[in-house]
Amino acid sequence: MPVDAIAVLAEPTRRRILDELRLADSSVGQLVEKLAMSQPAVSKHLKVLREAGFVTSRTAAQQRIYSLEPGPFRALDAWLAPYRRMWNRHLTALERHLEES
Amino acid sequence: MPVDAIAVLAEPTRRRILDELRLADSSVGQLVEKLAMSQPAVSKHLKVLREAGFVTSRTAAQQRIYSLEPGPFRALDAWLAPYRRMWNRHLTALERHLEES
Protein backbone atom coordinates (compact mmCIF):
# COMPACT_ATOMS: atom_id res chain seq x y z
CA MET A 1 0.00 0.00 0.00
CA PRO A 2 2.71 2.45 0.85
CA VAL A 3 3.92 1.04 -2.43
CA ASP A 4 5.17 4.25 -3.92
CA ALA A 5 4.67 6.30 -0.78
CA ILE A 6 8.26 5.54 0.06
CA ALA A 7 9.37 6.67 -3.38
CA VAL A 8 7.58 9.94 -2.77
CA LEU A 9 9.57 10.40 0.41
CA ALA A 10 12.81 9.66 -1.38
CA GLU A 11 13.02 13.26 -2.54
CA PRO A 12 14.83 15.47 -0.02
CA THR A 13 12.88 18.53 -1.05
CA ARG A 14 9.61 16.75 -0.39
CA ARG A 15 10.78 15.73 3.05
CA ARG A 16 11.64 19.34 3.74
CA ILE A 17 8.14 20.32 2.71
CA LEU A 18 6.68 17.75 5.07
CA ASP A 19 8.92 19.02 7.85
CA GLU A 20 7.61 22.51 7.30
CA LEU A 21 4.00 21.39 7.22
CA ARG A 22 4.51 19.44 10.40
CA LEU A 23 5.31 22.70 12.14
CA ALA A 24 2.53 24.68 10.53
CA ASP A 25 0.11 24.60 7.65
CA SER A 26 1.50 26.78 4.88
CA SER A 27 0.62 28.41 1.62
CA VAL A 28 2.62 27.69 -1.49
CA GLY A 29 4.24 31.09 -1.26
CA GLN A 30 5.38 30.48 2.29
CA LEU A 31 6.95 27.20 1.27
CA VAL A 32 8.68 28.83 -1.66
CA GLU A 33 10.22 31.28 0.76
CA LYS A 34 11.29 28.66 3.26
CA LEU A 35 12.76 26.36 0.67
CA ALA A 36 14.42 29.06 -1.41
CA MET A 37 13.27 27.37 -4.58
CA SER A 38 11.24 28.37 -7.61
CA GLN A 39 7.51 28.36 -7.22
CA PRO A 40 6.87 25.87 -10.01
CA ALA A 41 9.24 23.39 -8.40
CA VAL A 42 7.37 23.64 -5.12
CA SER A 43 3.99 23.33 -6.80
CA LYS A 44 5.12 20.21 -8.59
CA HIS A 45 6.33 18.58 -5.40
CA LEU A 46 3.08 19.49 -3.73
CA LYS A 47 1.22 17.80 -6.53
CA VAL A 48 3.16 14.60 -5.97
CA LEU A 49 2.55 14.77 -2.24
CA ARG A 50 -1.12 15.47 -2.80
CA GLU A 51 -1.62 12.55 -5.16
CA ALA A 52 0.13 10.27 -2.71
CA GLY A 53 -2.17 11.47 0.06
CA PHE A 54 0.50 13.05 2.23
CA VAL A 55 -1.10 16.48 2.08
CA THR A 56 -4.38 18.19 1.34
CA SER A 57 -5.03 21.77 0.37
CA ARG A 58 -7.81 24.13 1.22
CA THR A 59 -8.45 27.31 -0.70
CA ALA A 60 -8.18 30.62 1.10
CA ALA A 61 -8.65 33.55 -1.26
CA GLN A 62 -5.95 33.25 -3.89
CA GLN A 63 -3.81 31.10 -1.65
CA ARG A 64 -3.91 27.37 -1.15
CA ILE A 65 -3.08 26.27 2.33
CA TYR A 66 -1.48 22.86 2.56
CA SER A 67 -1.60 20.58 5.58
CA LEU A 68 -0.44 17.08 6.42
CA GLU A 69 -2.56 13.97 6.26
CA PRO A 70 -1.60 11.08 8.53
CA GLY A 71 -2.66 8.25 6.24
CA PRO A 72 0.51 7.51 4.28
CA PHE A 73 2.63 7.95 7.37
CA ARG A 74 0.64 5.28 9.12
CA ALA A 75 1.00 3.07 6.07
CA LEU A 76 4.75 3.51 6.20
CA ASP A 77 4.67 2.63 9.86
CA ALA A 78 2.73 -0.49 9.01
CA TRP A 79 5.27 -1.44 6.39
CA LEU A 80 7.97 -1.05 8.98
CA ALA A 81 6.21 -3.22 11.56
CA PRO A 82 7.58 -6.63 10.57
CA TYR A 83 11.09 -5.23 10.61
CA ARG A 84 10.47 -3.67 13.98
CA ARG A 85 9.84 -7.12 15.35
CA MET A 86 13.18 -8.14 13.94
CA TRP A 87 15.19 -5.35 15.46
CA ASN A 88 13.46 -5.78 18.81
CA ARG A 89 15.07 -9.17 19.04
CA HIS A 90 18.41 -7.39 18.70
CA LEU A 91 17.94 -5.14 21.72
CA THR A 92 20.76 -4.97 24.21
CA ALA A 93 20.01 -4.86 27.89
CA LEU A 94 20.45 -1.11 27.95
CA GLU A 95 18.22 -0.56 24.99
CA ARG A 96 15.67 -2.89 26.45
CA HIS A 97 15.62 -0.76 29.56
CA LEU A 98 15.17 2.46 27.58
CA GLU A 99 12.39 0.81 25.66
CA GLU A 100 10.35 0.63 28.86
CA SER A 101 9.75 4.37 29.05
CA MET B 1 20.63 10.34 9.31
CA PRO B 2 18.30 8.14 7.36
CA VAL B 3 19.12 10.82 4.84
CA ASP B 4 19.36 8.56 1.86
CA ALA B 5 18.12 5.47 3.65
CA ILE B 6 14.66 6.33 2.44
CA ALA B 7 15.92 6.74 -1.10
CA VAL B 8 17.43 3.28 -0.84
CA LEU B 9 14.04 1.90 0.13
CA ALA B 10 12.35 3.68 -2.74
CA GLU B 11 13.35 0.86 -5.08
CA PRO B 12 10.74 -1.92 -5.16
CA THR B 13 13.34 -4.53 -5.96
CA ARG B 14 15.35 -3.58 -2.91
CA ARG B 15 12.27 -3.85 -0.73
CA ARG B 16 11.68 -7.32 -2.14
CA ILE B 17 15.24 -8.23 -1.23
CA LEU B 18 14.69 -6.99 2.31
CA ASP B 19 11.47 -8.96 2.50
CA GLU B 20 13.32 -12.10 1.52
CA LEU B 21 16.10 -11.49 3.98
CA ARG B 22 13.58 -10.90 6.73
CA LEU B 23 12.38 -14.45 6.22
CA ALA B 24 15.82 -15.97 5.91
CA ASP B 25 19.43 -15.08 5.29
CA SER B 26 20.22 -15.80 1.65
CA SER B 27 23.04 -16.10 -0.81
CA VAL B 28 23.13 -13.95 -3.91
CA GLY B 29 22.16 -16.94 -6.01
CA GLN B 30 19.11 -17.66 -3.90
CA LEU B 31 17.99 -14.07 -4.27
CA VAL B 32 18.52 -14.17 -8.01
CA GLU B 33 16.24 -17.17 -8.14
CA LYS B 34 13.55 -15.64 -5.92
CA LEU B 35 13.54 -12.34 -7.74
CA ALA B 36 13.79 -13.78 -11.24
CA MET B 37 16.30 -11.13 -12.18
CA SER B 38 19.81 -11.07 -13.57
CA GLN B 39 22.61 -11.69 -11.11
CA PRO B 40 24.37 -8.38 -11.76
CA ALA B 41 21.20 -6.48 -11.02
CA VAL B 42 20.84 -8.24 -7.69
CA SER B 43 24.48 -7.69 -6.84
CA LYS B 44 24.17 -4.00 -7.52
CA HIS B 45 21.13 -3.66 -5.31
CA LEU B 46 22.94 -5.56 -2.59
CA LYS B 47 25.82 -3.16 -2.88
CA VAL B 48 23.48 -0.22 -2.34
CA LEU B 49 21.83 -1.93 0.61
CA ARG B 50 25.23 -2.80 2.06
CA GLU B 51 26.57 0.73 1.79
CA ALA B 52 23.43 2.07 3.42
CA GLY B 53 23.85 -0.41 6.27
CA PHE B 54 20.67 -2.38 5.65
CA VAL B 55 22.51 -5.64 5.15
CA THR B 56 25.81 -7.32 5.86
CA SER B 57 27.40 -10.29 4.16
CA ARG B 58 29.45 -13.14 5.47
CA THR B 59 31.52 -15.38 3.23
CA ALA B 60 30.72 -19.07 3.08
CA ALA B 61 32.88 -20.86 0.54
CA GLN B 62 32.18 -19.24 -2.81
CA GLN B 63 28.88 -17.86 -1.62
CA ARG B 64 28.16 -14.66 0.23
CA ILE B 65 25.33 -14.89 2.68
CA TYR B 66 23.43 -11.67 3.23
CA SER B 67 21.46 -10.80 6.34
CA LEU B 68 19.55 -7.81 7.64
CA GLU B 69 20.91 -5.17 9.96
CA PRO B 70 18.45 -3.28 12.13
CA GLY B 71 20.24 0.05 12.22
CA PRO B 72 18.73 1.87 9.25
CA PHE B 73 15.29 0.55 10.07
CA ARG B 74 15.51 2.08 13.49
CA ALA B 75 16.72 5.32 11.94
CA LEU B 76 13.70 5.34 9.68
CA ASP B 77 11.52 4.72 12.68
CA ALA B 78 13.16 7.68 14.39
CA TRP B 79 12.51 9.86 11.38
CA LEU B 80 8.90 8.86 11.50
CA ALA B 81 8.54 9.62 15.20
CA PRO B 82 7.57 13.30 14.99
CA TYR B 83 4.93 12.47 12.43
CA ARG B 84 3.66 9.68 14.61
CA ARG B 85 2.91 12.24 17.27
CA MET B 86 0.90 14.11 14.71
CA TRP B 87 -1.24 11.22 13.61
CA ASN B 88 -1.81 10.12 17.18
CA ARG B 89 -3.68 13.35 17.70
CA HIS B 90 -5.97 12.23 14.90
CA LEU B 91 -6.98 8.96 16.52
CA THR B 92 -10.66 8.19 16.76
CA ALA B 93 -12.06 6.63 19.89
CA LEU B 94 -12.01 3.20 18.29
CA GLU B 95 -8.47 3.52 17.13
CA ARG B 96 -7.48 4.81 20.49
CA HIS B 97 -8.88 1.69 22.03
CA LEU B 98 -7.07 -0.60 19.61
CA GLU B 99 -3.90 1.31 20.35
CA GLU B 100 -4.01 0.00 23.92
CA SER B 101 -3.18 -3.56 22.99
Place this chain on the structure above:
DNA sequence: ACCGACTATTCCACTGCGGTTATATAACCG
Protein backbone atom coordinates in the same frame (compact mmCIF):
# COMPACT_ATOMS: atom_id res chain seq x y z
C1' DA C 1 -14.49 43.82 -16.97
C1' DC C 2 -9.72 44.51 -16.04
C1' DC C 3 -5.73 44.12 -13.03
C1' DG C 4 -2.75 42.15 -9.72
C1' DA C 5 -1.64 38.37 -6.66
C1' DC C 6 -1.16 33.54 -6.20
C1' DT C 7 -0.76 28.97 -7.94
C1' DA C 8 -0.78 25.28 -11.55
C1' DT C 9 0.89 23.51 -15.94
C1' DT C 10 3.84 22.99 -19.95
C1' DC C 11 8.16 22.57 -22.26
C1' DC C 12 12.85 21.59 -22.21
C1' DA C 13 17.69 20.26 -20.76
C1' DC C 14 20.07 17.61 -17.71
C1' DT C 15 21.18 14.06 -14.57
C1' DG C 16 20.85 9.75 -12.31
C1' DC C 17 19.35 5.17 -11.89
C1' DG C 18 17.97 0.35 -13.14
C1' DG C 19 18.58 -3.26 -16.26
C1' DT C 20 21.26 -6.29 -19.49
C1' DT C 21 25.51 -8.16 -21.62
C1' DA C 22 30.20 -8.92 -21.17
C1' DT C 23 34.19 -9.39 -18.34
C1' DA C 24 36.98 -9.67 -14.10
C1' DT C 25 37.82 -11.46 -9.52
C1' DA C 26 37.56 -14.95 -5.85
C1' DA C 27 37.14 -19.49 -3.93
C1' DC C 28 36.81 -24.41 -4.04
C1' DC C 29 38.19 -28.95 -6.27
C1' DG C 30 40.50 -32.35 -9.00
Place this chain on the structure above:
DNA sequence: CGGTTATATAACCGCAGTGGAATAGTCGGT
Protein backbone atom coordinates in the same frame (compact mmCIF):
# COMPACT_ATOMS: atom_id res chain seq x y z
C1' DC D 1 47.58 -25.34 -12.13
C1' DG D 2 43.07 -25.81 -14.96
C1' DG D 3 38.28 -25.81 -14.60
C1' DT D 4 34.02 -24.72 -12.41
C1' DT D 5 31.00 -22.20 -9.43
C1' DA D 6 29.66 -17.90 -7.30
C1' DT D 7 29.80 -13.03 -7.05
C1' DA D 8 31.39 -8.41 -8.24
C1' DT D 9 32.49 -4.84 -11.55
C1' DA D 10 32.49 -2.34 -16.15
C1' DA D 11 30.36 -0.49 -20.08
C1' DC D 12 26.37 0.80 -22.25
C1' DC D 13 21.53 2.10 -22.96
C1' DG D 14 16.91 3.75 -22.08
C1' DC D 15 13.88 6.06 -19.20
C1' DA D 16 11.98 8.64 -15.46
C1' DG D 17 12.28 12.49 -12.61
C1' DT D 18 13.91 17.20 -11.19
C1' DG D 19 14.55 22.03 -11.86
C1' DG D 20 14.11 26.46 -14.39
C1' DA D 21 11.77 29.75 -17.61
C1' DA D 22 7.78 30.79 -19.75
C1' DT D 23 2.84 30.43 -19.88
C1' DA D 24 -1.87 29.60 -18.43
C1' DG D 25 -5.40 29.47 -15.02
C1' DT D 26 -7.93 31.25 -10.79
C1' DC D 27 -9.62 34.42 -7.56
C1' DG D 28 -10.56 38.84 -5.24
C1' DG D 29 -10.58 43.88 -5.54
C1' DT D 30 -11.68 48.20 -7.66
